[in-house]
Amino acid sequence: MCLAYPYQILEITGPFTAKATVDGVSKEIYISLIGEPLRPGDWVLVHVDFAIQKIDEKTALETLKAYYEIFSKQYI
Amino acid sequence: MKSSLSSIFKLTKDPQLVKALITKIKQFLSGIERPLKIMEFCGGHTHSLLKFGLDEALKPEIEFLHGPGCPVCVLSHERLNLALRIAQEKEIIFTTYGDLMRVPNSEGISLLSLRAKGKDIRMVSNAMEALSLAKENPKRLVIFFALGFETTTPQTAFLLERARAENITNLKIISNHILTTSVLEYLLSKYGVYMDGILGPGHVSAVIGASSYEGIAQKFDLPIVISGFDPLDILLAVKLLCKKILRKEKEVYIAYKRAVTFEGNLKAKELIQKVFKVRETFPWRGLGEVPYSGLSIKEKYEELDGEKIFESIPENREVSKGCLCGTILQGRAEPKDCKLFGKVCTPSTPIGPCMVSSEGACLAYFKYKGPLY
Numbered sequence A: 001m002c003l004a005y006p007y008q009i010l011e012i013t014g015p016f017t018a019k020a021t022v023d024g025v026s027k028e029i030y031i032s033l034i035g036e037p038l039r040p041g042d043w044v045l046v047h048v049d050f051a052i053q054k055i056d057e058k059t060a061l062e063t064l065k066a067y068y069e070i071f072s073k074q075y076i
Numbered sequence B: 001m002k003s004s005l006s007s008i009f010k011l012t013k014d015p016q017l018v019k020a021l022i023t024k025i026k027q028f029l030s031g032i033e034r035p036l037k038i039m040e041f042c043g044g045h046t047h048s049l050l051k052f053g054l055d056e057a058l059k060p061e062i063e064f065l066h067g068p069g070c071p072v073c074v075l076s077h078e079r080l081n082l083a084l085r086i087a088q089e090k091e092i093i094f095t096t097y098g099d100l101m102r103v104p105n106s107e108g109i110s111l112l113s114l115r116a117k118g119k120d121i122r123m124v125s126n127a128m129e130a131l132s133l134a135k136e137n138p139k140r141l142v143i144f145f146a147l148g149f150e151t152t153t154p155q156t157a158f159l160l161e162r163a164r165a166e167n168i169t170n171l172k173i174i175s176n177h178i179l180t181t182s183v184l185e186y187l188l189s190k191y192g193v194y195m196d197g198i199l200g201p202g203h204v205s206a207v208i209g210a211s212s213y214e215g216i217a218q219k220f221d222l223p224i225v226i227s228g229f230d231p232l233d234i235l236l237a238v239k240l241l242c243k244k245i246l247r248k249e250k251e252v253y254i255a256y257k258r259a260v261t262f263e264g265n266l267k268a269k270e271l272i273q274k275v276f277k278v279r280e281t282f283p284w285r286g287l288g289e290v291p292y293s294g295l296s297i298k299e300k301y302e303e304l305d306g307e308k309i310f311e312s313i314p315e316n317r318e319v320s321k322g323c324l325c326g327t328i329l330q331g332r333a334e335p336k337d338c339k340l341f342g343k344v345c346t347p348s349t350p351i352g353p354c355m356v357s358s359e360g361a362c363l364a365y366f367k368y369k370g371p372l373y
């Protein structure tokens, strides 16, 4: 019950809700637990239909770089 | 924008990267005198470890102890029986999350079996569905049996807020929400420090923040590394944790920075504080009464608190005979130690919640290692 999944915001649909998508599936989610304003294109972590955290894209991309480094140092 | 982040989500499952990182961890730990014991708190981590074979791949250097982070598994018999009793009241619409539906009590009764007998029991995929049901059925009482760690608590708090704002009078919430750090602290105080480090739960921590674990890391001299759920996320966190264990760095570290911050989700935390208060004690399966580990609804929201009206329901504390779920949840037994595993207790005939919940250790072992592992 503690697994959350990343979704990308498509559209803000109401004061508490947004339409969000991942892998071609979209659904209505609640964004009322997120303190900062959300815009279409933002990624959020969704659990039982509520966004519980905005995903930090910059940090995520840095992690991506870190993964590549680990991989390349050893195997390329 | 979309493609860049999507590529991360693919990469975190990349089998070649996973293999490379496993090799690296094993190299790093080669020559170690005894296996490092790592407790993964969260049942979601248990499932990922088994699903991707990471637990086997990291043997013998690392031994994983499975923790109590499975909210359905740790729901006590008292509370389960409370749910079953309320669900049998006349005219009630009983709602809860799907995971709980199949958990049997010691007499083999589950919400699902009650539903088959005609009781109006509904699975909701989010807390707000209970509010919609209350609005659609103004003449009936709707119960939301709320459970979970801090990943589901703010949602229940939001439900209470909205029900109050919309003046809904036929909705009652029963809180079974529980606190991650309280149970960790309890385990470590009661049984001593029986692990070398802890893999912290990623999504609970997205809400409560890494700072919540600082007291535990210091008090018990333990490194805690917060991890995501994809195989590569877990391996990166495990690698860091091993380093910290060997270097004796007793600190909290976030290895899941894209979702977890030091302070957590402040708005969600505020909402929890506004609506809930900490109970002096709360019963857990296998652990008994754990001090300051549960949340009840504040008096301010009394009119929505279902516990107030159902308080006097008699409780049955009997445990299903032979089920070791409780000890497994402490990380002090494995599913194979249970005589019922795979024979009497299977996913289609579960005896205990560890075989029912999508985060339960017994289900993970059955699914990924088979009934005879």
Ligand code: SF4
Binding pocket: B322, B323, B324, B325, B328, B335, B338, B339, B340, B341, B342, B345, B346, B350, B351, B352, B353, B354, B355, B356, B362
């Ligand atoms: S196998 Fe079944 S009976 Fe045994 S500990 Fe797990 S849930 Fe309980």
